[in-house]
Amino acid sequence: MSERASVLEVKHLSAHFETEQGIVRAVDDVSFSVKEGETVCVVGESGCGKSVTAMSVMGLVQTDVKGDLFFKGKNLAELSRGDLRRVRGNDLAMIFQEPMSSLNPVLTIGEQIMEPLLVHHPYSKKQARHKAIELIELVGIGRAEQIFKSYPHQLSGGMLQRIMIAIALSCDPDMLIADEPTTALDVTIQAQVLDLLRTLQEERNMSMLLITHDLGVVAEVADFVVVMYAGKVIETGTVHDIFASPKHPYTKGLLYAKPVLGNRTKKLYTIPGQVPNLVDLTPSCYFHERCEHAMDICREKMPTLKLEDRQHVACWLYEKEVKG
Numbered sequence: 001m002s003e004r005a006s007v008l009e010v011k012h013l014s015a016h017f018e019t020e021q022g023i024v025r026a027v028d029d030v031s032f033s034v035k036e037g038e039t040v041c042v043v044g045e046s047g048c049g050k051s052v053t054a055m056s057v058m059g060l061v062q063t064d065v066k067g068d069l070f071f072k073g074k075n076l077a078e079l080s081r082g083d084l085r086r087v088r089g090n091d092l093a094m095i096f097q098e099p100m101s102s103l104n105p106v107l108t109i110g111e112q113i114m115e116p117l118l119v120h121h122p123y124s125k126k127q128a129r130h131k132a133i134e135l136i137e138l139v140g141i142g143r144a145e146q147i148f149k150s151y152p153h154q155l156s157g158g159m160l161q162r163i164m165i166a167i168a169l170s171c172d173p174d175m176l177i178a179d180e181p182t183t184a185l186d187v188t189i190q191a192q193v194l195d196l197l198r199t200l201q202e203e204r205n206m207s208m209l210l211i212t213h214d215l216g217v218v219a220e221v222a223d224f225v226v227v228m229y230a231g232k233v234i235e236t237g238t239v240h241d242i243f244a245s246p247k248h249p250y251t252k253g254l255l256y257a258k259p260v261l262g263n264r265t266k267k268l269y270t271i272p273g274q275v276p277n278l279v280d281l282t283p284s285c286y287f288h289e290r291c292e293h294a295m296d297i298c299r300e301k302m303p304t305l306k307l308e309d310r311q312h313v314a315c316w317l318y319e320k321e322v323k324g
């Protein structure tokens, strides 16, 4: 089988913020790629840099972002402003965690779906209206004509998230970035929205970068997994390899912390301690204070990502010279 082409390549991405407390290394030397038709999930605890990674790809962070971003083989830094706007408005779309904060409360749903169609395509108003109604139907909402005329506050959370998906799909993107798209929804609606995303992705052979802290979601939709910790990628692998044989102690902890059906009597495991303050980081494995395997070298030197079996993992346990 031929190797699928990369749609998005993120190379050595760093996004640091200057604050009164010091420099926050929100994302530090992060690299991964997303191939055609593939779903890559970025996982990790709150504050580990998942959203800043996504926002950096979309050009939405208010700080200097370092590193290279390639979209369908083109370096985004080398595109003209117009081409860059076309890529980020057309070919790459993003949906956010909180639909209410991304929609304008004083505009109708129809107006908000029509806007990107009118800006990025040579649609007449009538054609854009027709397409908007088609999109509302595509994301599984009935009474599309009526919904078209509604305002955001008249819709449920699940419907609003479907509308966000409709807006994201309006320009037929090659890739969709979804930042915790189901976190704000109740479990049944969450499953429906995930199903919808998966179906649309398969039908359109769209690539998807899905950000979540929920390993249940990862198991459902991911082909490939990127585990982040304190602004760094600490493990990557196929969904099968990550679930069947996690290598990094943090990934193992995340999987161990996942509830399992039939285990009601046992207290849920939580990884001890907290993500370190991203301002005070010294060269070390950032997980060392929480790791039961920590060795002297872990406190002194940062491990780099190395291939171990079929996964990349940044942990001294897998360094041959340390293992002896």
Ligand SMILES: Nc1ncnc2c1ncn2[C@@H]1O[C@H](COP(=O)(O)OP(=O)(O)OP(=O)(O)O)[C@@H](O)[C@H]1O
Pocket: 017, 019, 024, 025, 026, 044, 045, 046, 047, 048, 049, 050, 051, 052, 053, 062, 213, 278
């Ligand atoms: N504009 C900013 N200025 C300073 N620090 C920031 C800024 N934006 C993000 N950060 C910090 O960067 C770190 C990573 O934030 P990010 O939002 O990417 O986390 P996350 O993994 O998406 O977490 P969550 O799961 O809670 O959404 C956090 O410590 C956050 O406080």
Ligand code: SF4
Pocket: 248, 249, 250, 285, 286, 287, 288, 289, 291, 292, 293, 294, 295, 298, 303, 314, 315, 316, 317
């Ligand atoms: S490098 Fe050391 S502290 Fe870090 S995860 Fe591996 S064993 Fe634990």
Ligand SMILES: [Mg+2]
Pocket: 050, 051, 052, 179
């Ligand atoms: Mg986030």
